[in-house]
Each structure stands twice: as structure tokens, then as C-alpha cells.
Amino acid sequence: MLWKKKKKQESPRELLNITTRNGQIASVDNHNSFQTRAESSLKQVLDAIKLGIPQHEIQFSLHTGDFPTESLVKGNFYYCCEKKEDLDFVFPDFIFDHWQQAGIPDFKKTVSEIQKEAEKPYLHPRMLWIGNVQTHPNREKIIKYSEQYPDLIEAYNTYVDQAVLGGKKDIPYITLKDHTHYKYLIDIEGKGYSGRIKMLLFTKRLLFLQDRVWKSYYHFELEPYKHFIPVKNDLSDLMEQMRFAEQQGEEYYRTITQNAYDFAVENLQYEKAVQRIQKLISAL
Template sequence: MWWKKNKVQEPPRELLNISTKSGQIASVENYNSFQTRAESSLKQVLDAIKLGIPQHEIKLSLHTGDFPTEQLIKGNFYYCCDKKEDLDFVFPDFIFDHWQQAGIPEFNKTVTEIKEAAEKKYIHSRMLWIGNTQTHPNRNKIIEYSEQHPDIIEAYNTYVDQAVSGKKDIPYISLIDHAKYKYLIDIEGRGYSGRIKMLLFTKRLLFIQDRQWKSYYHFELEPYKHFIPVKNDLSDLMDQIKFVEQQGEDYYNNITQNAYDFAVENLQYEKAVQRIQQLISNL
């Protein structure tokens, strides 16, 4: 086992080891990956291999946790990084396949439904955020803002997977229903954000809080072109909302269309698979 070769005392957490030979899968080892992250990532790798990879033996390790926890070494991949020069280590995340436990049974299907909802006029002229506040203290701040300004911000503290399964008496607002709101905001959790790529399809103005861990495409998003930036501590959130309100409808429509066009061009399952093929081929 690879973890023994690396002299690790215990099996690594959240790790998917894959080796190829003659351009096809030779072996797979999965250690403690959360929910179905390993299965979805493996599916993406298999589809990437179908596009063609080198015939020589290749070994790669995908760390399926929320952020890098080890030194970056060639052949090791993660779902995010914190600086642009490390993008060669970043895989498209498992959600490009599905995240059924969070109400995303199939990425392409969910995106199609979001795009259909995006063509309708929003119903609520407020900002929406819904998520688990236990994953980062900054998420508590959006709840506080919503209590102070309920006419401007609607926010809920919830475990999304439990809401989907009906285990808790809490509101559940699907990603499709996010399009009913004029403004959306993404706030960091334990690590990188898996939903930014889907929110970009909504044609609703997306506010993105500054954070350390970013998906590979995040570095291509431009503030005030694709989204509205917000400081990490959310201290300028109300000012940023006020600023946007003062700019008018054309400003709103221009940014939301830019975000939508970027998502359509770059954030499809097929594009994710192509990126994986390129990363594997470079090993």
C-alpha cells in the first residue's frame, strides 16, 4: 500500500490512489473518503482516460478532503489551492459528477434546471444564504446580518444533507430555488466552496467572500465583472449591497450575464474531464 511506502504510521484520511498502465486503470485504493467523493472522482478519472492518456505507468493520489493538508508534491492532487502558481495540483471536484447527499443527484441535470430557473424573473429582492454555520465562524456573521436587516438578507443555519433527507425541521432551499432571489452570497466553510460553480449559472448577482481556499476556476473570475467581492470578515457586505443598488439594472444584468457566460463556457462536466486528462497526461 502506498501509505506504507511513504512511512506513514496510519492509513491516510480522505485519499484516493489511482495507477494506470498502458493507458488504462491498473489499480485503485480508497482510504476514508467522505460520502461518495472517491466514487465520483474516480468516474471523472475514468472518463478522462477515455479521452486518451500516456501509455507509461502513472501513479496519482487525489486528496479528497476540503483543503490541502500536506506538502504539494507532483502526483498529488487536491480540490483547491490558495495561490495561482499551484493550479497544477488542483483537480475539478467530485460535485462535477454529483453530490446526492446535498440535493445534487447529477451535476449536469442540476445545472440544466438552474439555467431554466435563471430565465425567470427573481421573486425576492433580497440576498439569500443557507448553510451549516458550524463549518466556519464567518458564517455566523451572515445570520447576524439577516437578523439585523431581514428586509435585505435572508439567511438560514442548517445542515443541508439533513434537510434534504427530512431529518430536521428546517427550511430547505434548493440550488434551483436560489434563482428566486435577487442576490446570492457564497461564504467559506471548512475548505473550498463546491457551489460557486453552480451559483454562477443562476443569472443572479453573486457576492463572493474573500477566502484562502479556491477551486481552479476561481482564479479566472474577475471582481466586478463576474461577481461582487466582499471582505473575509464581511465587514463591507452592507456597503457592497448598497453600492450595487446604486448602479442600476444594467450594471446588475451585465455582471450576471458575464458570470453565466463564464459558467457555460468553462464549468461543464466535459470541461472538468478534459482538465483531468491534461493533469494526468502531464505526470
Template sequence: MYTRPEASIFNIDGFILRVTLDMLSVQSNNDIPWDVKKPKAFWRGRDSRRERLDLIDLARAHPHLFNASLTNFFFFKEEEEQYGPKEKHISFFNFFDYKYQISIDGTVAAYRLPYLLGGSSVVLKQDSPYYEFFYHELKPNVHYIPFKRDLSDLVEKIEWARANDDQVKIIAENGRKYAQENLMPRDVYCYHAALFKEWSKRLTSEVRVRPGMEHVPIEEHEKRFGSCRCHRLTRHDEL
């Protein structure tokens, strides 16, 4: 349901407090006015893709445009001396002190994208062969600002954003509105209900209820999904 545990870690009087992140908490914890936000691109994350290291190179070459750092090294430990030191974790809610949020792939699709869209900043999203179920509904320069996979135009896109503040604010608002209307827990639950319903139609072998499993009658199953927008399943590659 787009819940990311341990999204924010605080040390208060020697006690480690972990704050669970979800779509509701994201939207209720970033009320910084647009004009007060810092006009820089912000990113934190681990070294799970070469482009993330390339992002650090860009940030160091253009410090007036970026606040980007790695928080952990695993895949490229041998390059930690070059791309470190590791930056301490900060609250995800504080990401939105900045106007521009960078979404860049990790080992697969960046799972933080729904949270970034649900915030109050604009998302700059890397072109990607990976996707989640809602990606096909997002429109570039309507819900987010796209940049090339090799990051070759990222500086240009940030400079464009700084020069077109009113338009970028609208894109940020569109992204947040999309998240509010399509990525809340009920919507995600609904999508998976539609997915498994369609998948069940394509089974070729008999379904057997094994010991320890509970048989849920179809009639009761359907009642739980309410007004499920099953049309959202029609343009996906899952099935």
C-alpha cells in the first residue's frame, strides 16, 4: 500500500525513533509554501545504479543547482573514497524543503516515486525501461519533468525549471493531484484486486484449496472491493 518503513530516523535523547512513511503522512507533513522552498534539485539514496554516482558528479560540478549525496555504499564500495563520504539520513519530509525532487532508478524502478508525487515539490524523473502499474497514466511535463537516462540533459532541465517557476509549480500541483486521486491505499488495493481477478480468468489448471488455506467465496470477495476502477488494468503488460 505504498508504506515505506523506517523512512525517517531520529535520535532523540539517545533513543532511535523510526517513522513509517505512507501517502497520507507525506501529504500532511510538507506544507512549506512554494515560494519558500529552495530552488535546488534534491536527492538522497544508496549506490544501487551507476547513474546515481553520475548524479554526484553533476552535483559537485553544479552546487548551485543540486543537493545530492549518497547515504550508503554496497554496489560500488570500491568507489566510496571518490563519491563519499556517506551523508547522514534525513527525514523524508524534509526533502520537500526543495522545489525539485529527483527520481532516479535503483536496481529497478525507484519505489519512492509515488511519495515524491504526493509531496509539494515537482518531480524530475529519469527515463526508464522499468515501470510500476500507474506509470502509463503519467504524462511528461504535465505530472513530472522527464530527463534522459544518462542524465545528459538534467542540468538543462533544472535550469529550465528555475526559469519557468509558474509553469513548474503547476506541474508539481498536477503530480500531487494525481497521487491523491490514484495512489492512495484504496486505489492500490483496488488495482491488485482487478489484477488478480483478471489473472484468475487465465488459469488453465484447477484451483485446489490446500490444508491451511481459506476459501473466500467470489460473492464475498467482490463486496470488499467496492467501486473498483478495473479499467486501469487494460493498458498494462502484466497480463
């Protein structure tokens, strides 16, 4: 048995327990997963099972929180990890299906819209970042940079959920498709791993990635200066890295953004995510 039920008061806050038997779902137990994360991940698991899994009984848990909160144990999966050696514990996240509450009603549709818009020239020769500043102190720094260098960086402190649902009318809501209107994009860590990097890689815009602890499974295959421009965790070298990118010229810009796009097309599709889940389940 790969997981055991704990006493009620000890149950994880965000946890999806699944049992398969004879190559099909036998039981599902969802412990308070946030929004529709459990439903989306379960859909991915069901599609993975259709590809074929062992007939013996398999029990596993998917922790649907933003980062691992306990020791990694066989049969426990997460949406991210800290180091490459832990990749066998990492599922593709729920966003490969959808994140309706954050303005991503369907992953494939959102990616298709980004791809279409990405073929157009960017409109603003600036860097864009938009997100909830309260999820990590480093996000406050990008706001300060935007105030100090308004001609170079555009950044907004917002709550995506509230913007999508009609709240905070005074704060702009910029869709992922409209991120392509900017020459440079940056992703900054929040509470845990980042779910939007995979979509930003489709934009054909130069992506700056801040160093962080929690990483999605594909993050380890991305190469600095080939797929993205690296930035220190505290953002202290951000302006230096922006100057570096500018000095490389348009040919470098086109090369690195095409590399990122090609990587995304090849690796970051729903079907590839499902295949990874099938492989991880089958190894139990």
C-alpha cells in the first residue's frame, strides 16, 4: 500500500488520493483541493489510464498545493520539485487542462490564441509583468523597478481571480494572448511553482526567468541563453540582463524566442502531459 489514510485532523489540506485496479479507476478521494485543481488533474489521470497502465492495484496521492510540504515518498506526486533528482515525483500540473478562475478556460485554446498573436510584431519595446504581489516579496521588486524605469518595464500588482470576475476595475487585466504585445516578458516566483511559464514559452517573446526553488518538470530541460535569459533570485541583475539582451541584437532575439517556441510546441502539449502521467503511474 503506497499511502495510508491518516486521522481526520491530520489530513493534508490539498490532496487527491486515487486507486486503480485492473487498469481502471477504483476509487477517488479529494481532500479540499483548491478551486478545480483536483477535477483537472483527475481528467488527466483518466486520459493517462486510457493509454494503458498495469492491471495490479495501484494507490497514489497527488498533492495539489503549490509546493511539496513533506518528504518525498514513492506513490506521492506533486506539481513541482526542487532538484532534478526528484523528477519521478512530479506530475504535469492541472493547467494543462484549464484554470478557469485565472482566465484560462481551456489550455489548448489559450495556447492556440497565443500562437496566433505571437506571429504579429510586438507593440511595446518594454518588459511586462502582471500578478499578485502579495504571494512573494520578490514580486514587489519588479513593481519598484517599473516605477524607477517606466520606459523599460511595465508591471502591475493585481489579483487575477478578481480581475477576471469583474473586481478591481482600476487595475488592467492583460490576457496571456496580449502578453505578446510586449518585447520582453518576465516570470517571477510566487507562493510556489509557476504555472504560466509553459504558456509564456509560446509567445515568441524574450522570456526572463528568475531563479527559484520550486520548478515544474520541464523547467530542468530549459537552457539559459538558449531558451530564456536568467535573472538572479533577488532580481539584482535584472537591468544588467536587459542591457545584455538589447546588445545582442534582433537576430539573437529571434533565435532564442524561436528556440523557446519550438521547445514548447514539442514538449508542452496536453497529450505529452498525459503520456508523462501514464509513465509515472505505470512505474508504481
